[in-house]
Amino acid sequence: MRYEGVLTKMSTELTETVQYYLVFEADFLNVNQILDKKISLNFLRYQCLNCGLQKKIFRQGYCYDCFSSIPQAGSWIIKPELSTAHLDEEDRDLEFEKSVQLKPHIVYLANSSDVKVGVTRKTQIPTRWIDQGAHEAIEIVEVPNRYLAGITEVALKNHVGDKTNWRKMLTNDVKDLDLVEVRDRLKQFIPAEAMEYFLANNKETEIHFPVLEYPKKVKPLNLVKTPFYEGILKGIKGQYFIFQDGTVFNVRGHEGFVVELGI
Structure with missing residues (x-):
């Protein structure tokens, strides 16, 4: 199964265990349902959350020009x-x-x-x-x-x-x-x-988070330096994916990145 779209911070719902959703333009995914599954992340390009142009993201999902001018920043x-x-x-x-x-x-x-x-x-x-x-x-x-x-x-x-x-x-x-x-x-x-x-x-x-296994040490995944990654998802906490090998992926830190997510 493949999902493609621009990353924004995950939507959440406070239930007995927090429910997480990745929301794309044409689809959405309940991330809790893919715990303990192998997933892949493939960085395709940038897309500024304000102007929509394919420009390098500066901060908060915005290109430099938008970050420097819009009231949301x-x-x-x-x-x-x-x-x-x-x-x-x-x-x-x-x-x-x-x-x-x-x-x-x-x-x-x-x-x-x-x-x-x-x-x-x-x-x-x-x-x-x-x-x-x-x-x-x-x-x-x-x-x-x-x-x-x-x-x-x-x-x-x-x-x-x-x-x-x-x-x-x-x-x-x-x-x-x-x-x-x-x-x-x-x-x-x-x-x-x-x-x-x-x-x-x-x-x-x-608040209780959907984590099957916590790592002893964490290794942050940066899609600029590592455009493709594959691993078994063991938990979601904050705005992070937690993988079996200790890799952690900050979804919010990659807002404005267009990715292909494979399951």
């Missing part, structure tokens, strides 16, 4: 504290920025490798946690715009990490933590502007 995406739509100030496209920044946002704790703080739109919970490979997570505050979430994250990351150790996450070198206790301990560091939005009574969300 503004600096406030990575650094939400730089959001300015609440001030009616434009970065690249004020209408688009208002449509994203002036929506409810969540500041959360997620445990993928160690506990970390993060920001996402409310509509992206629990998707964001799944994408990070978090086996447990909890909300800290729910604020009305991205700026407030950003300054809260900046304040809290002085006291807790804000990065995921993807190697530890993929080898399952993790431990359970009491995220309620961590949340309550961090409350004192929330900026005054966001304190009224503190969430005091919610509980941890537990």
